[in-house]
Amino acid sequence: MLKKFTSLFPLWAVLLSAVAYLYPEYFAPHNNLIVPFLSLIMLGMGVTLSVDSFLEVLKRPHVVLLGTLMQYTLMPLAAWAVSIALNLPADLMACLLYTSPSPR
Structure with missing residues (x-):
């Protein structure tokens, strides 16, 4: 189940981007989370090395x-x-x- 979900990541990214574009009022209050989440993603990529x-x-x-x-x-x-x-x-x-x- 998780493998299927993660294999569709490009689809989720496009869909969520479209939702954020169409309804920015739901996402704008959380813009302070961009740096911590980006840091977490980069850490996750780094630990796989x-x-x-x-x-x-x-x-x-x-x-x-x-x-x-x-x-x-x-x-x-x-x-x-x-x-x-x-x-x-x-x-x-x-x-x-x-x-x-x-x-x-």
């Missing part, structure tokens, strides 16, 4: 360096190009540029 995951980084540091370089150069450049192509206002362009290096 194994020692082998960290050893793999030490074995192939060039791959990590390349990924980091692309994340902080290619993604902001792509965000800038999209914001220019869509003729976004300055505040949305800044928001897109600031968030573009963030993974996921």
Whole structure:
């Protein structure tokens, strides 16, 4: 039962996002919970890492360096190009540029 529920996570995320968009008055009072819940999610992701995951980084540091370089150069450049192509206002362009290096 739990496996079926978790396998449908993308569906739940889209449905809940739509409900929050349509009825923001139910979710706005809880905006102070974003940081604690995001921290809890990140902790949950971190505790799933194994020692082998960290050893793999030490074995192939060039791959990590390349990924980091692309994340902080290619993604902001792509965000800038999209914001220019869509003729976004300055505040949305800044928001897109600031968030573009963030993974996921």
